[in-house]
Amino acid sequence: MNLSIFFASTLxxxxxxxxxxxxxxxxxxxxxxxxxxxxxxxxxxxxxxVYLVTxxxxxxxxxxxxxxxxxxxxxxxxxxxxxxxxxxxxxIGRIISSLIIIFVxxxxxxxSKVTLKKIGQKDGPNKRRKRTVARVTR
Numbered sequence: 001m002n003l004s005i006f007f008a009s010t011l012x013x014x015x016x017x018x019x020x021x022x023x024x025x026x027x028x029x030x031x032x033x034x035x036x037x038x039x040x041x042x043x044x045x046x047x048x049x050v051y052l053v054t055x056x057x058x059x060x061x062x063x064x065x066x067x068x069x070x071x072x073x074x075x076x077x078x079x080x081x082x083x084x085x086x087x088x089x090x091x092i093g094r095i096i097s098s099l100i101i102i103f104v105x106x107x108x109x110x111x112s113k114v115t116l117k118k119i120g121q122k123d124g125p126n127k128r129r130k131r132t133v134a135r136v137t138r
Contacts, residue, residue: 016068017065020061020064023061024057028054031054035047035050112137117134
């Protein structure tokens with residue numbers, strides 16, 4: 001979006017940004033006061049709708065600030081995505097090895113739980129002690 005013709009000066013951009021931020025803060029304050037005043041009688045559906053509308057207003061305000069300052073969001077997202085993919089390609093070996101270690105550790109833990117539970121169920125002079133150890137390790 002090329003809006004630099006309409007918002008050419010930095011002062012105009014700053015004033016519009018401040019206006020959007022003040023408007024968002026006022027909306028949040030008014031919303032909180034209204035919800036606190038009517039929190040006993042307000043239904044959950046109304047509350048969800050109020051929060052959804054507030055979220056959409058905040059999103060519109062953020063996008064408005066991006067448009068005012070002529071921020072190229074698509075280029076930024078592409079740069080972040082390509083950096084994420086490069087990082088993922090560099091560390092895929094470590095991720096796979098970590099997943100294998102976690103899987104093996106969980107398998108060992110499950111086997112030890114089953115073993116200790118079966119040992120705790122056997123009759124013998126140390127039955128209570130074995131049962132306590134089995135409970136502690138669960």
